[in-house]
Amino acid sequence: MRLMVPNPLALIAEVTHRCPLHCVYCSNPLELAGTKEELSTEEWTSVFQQSGKLGMLHAHFTGGEPLARTDLTELISAARAAGLYTNLITSGIGLNEQRLKTLVDAGLDHIQISFQDSREQAANWIAGAKAHAHKIELSRAIRRQIGENKIAFTVNLVVHRQNLDHLEEMIAFIEQLNPERVEIAHAQYYGWALANRAALLPTQSQLAKAVAIVANAEKRLAGRIRIDSVVPDYYAKYPKACMGGWGRRLLLINPAGKVLPCHAAEVLPGLLFENVRNKTLAWIWQESSSFRRFRGEDWMPEPCRSCDRRGEDFGGCRCQAFLLAGDATVTDPACSLAPSHGTVESAVREANSGAAVAQPAAASSFVQLQKQTTDLWSYRTNPE
């Protein structure tokens, strides 16, 4: 008999892949789920009810841009009714003070707004959209709402080669937006970010400075703004504990209802991911072959199998193993002990030999931006 699997803690609900932004660091898959395939309000409601019954605690609404769903209020309210803590991860495009209030009334607990930069032109250049000014305005509206309604506000800042040189300025910028939390996340190389890696991977010296700046800000802002930072695994000695281990704590449902152990798993060949349209969430979590594939330690190769850290990092990320080493069953190449670590080392070497940063392009439209930067990166597109 197989041992009972502990229930998942949180649901990542990718409610749509539609997005008004085109961020070059987007970790969505290159093959986005189409609008017509999206789960309906009723189907999501059933997902939230099942999640609540499974003892899950959080529902993280993400995408794409969740606000592109006109039924987002109903979805938030269904998740809250199922006992879940509701977190909206958003660009803020599509939100005004009135809609925000509606979402808060429906039970929204936490809102997380992403910023691409502190400088407007650079921010719009990264996002491939004129979004920066609206985000600032919206952050002020959020502060006003918080006074009355007690939702939490986090600013998320994705950092990389193109903006790390003015990290201090970006932190000062975020400080005046006055969130409770800041997430400073180095771009993670999946999906669009992997395709654009050469333009995004920082240099060793950028990273060293950034680490010191973040440590300093943590000290200075203690008690006022909590800083959570995500380190770039390409420069780490050991891999990240991706998703806290495969099928161990989290599950993700994509816009079309596919249940995945992480954001990128669809790239893995030979795995069949079940759909909530056909199977219950409990069955998929406990029994499906895809969730069992890399759960626990039985699948592990050397050096993971005999490594003291296997209970901490779970062999790292399966998708990264596939994307960089061509084999999902090997140790994450980000690990310095991995036989395939050379792939990461050569990317890092390249990052430290090339030009540092490009000049942000100014353009009045996305099409213009795209034309101006074809040799630097490709912008995230939208699904059919």
Add this chain to the structure above:
Amino acid sequence: MAPPSDASQPCLAAGCRWGGSEEDRVILFPEGAIKLQGTGRQVLERCDGQRTFGEIIAELQKQFGAADPAKIRSDISAFLEQLQKKRIVDY
């Protein structure tokens, strides 16, 4: 930030609330949850924004009569200060 003063009225911070079941009470916050049992739970259940820190201390000192009152005070103060830094408690 300083530790809570006697007159402060600790409460859960914005976007933090109770969840879970009666036997398995947790505080939910933006990126996680803490399971609370025993004394920790008793302290946080009193952080209702009404009671002052001084009152919370007095209640718990009375309840745990056998323990050193100064230690109860310093433990609870350190506990709340730590949660304040995580933006889970305000005072």
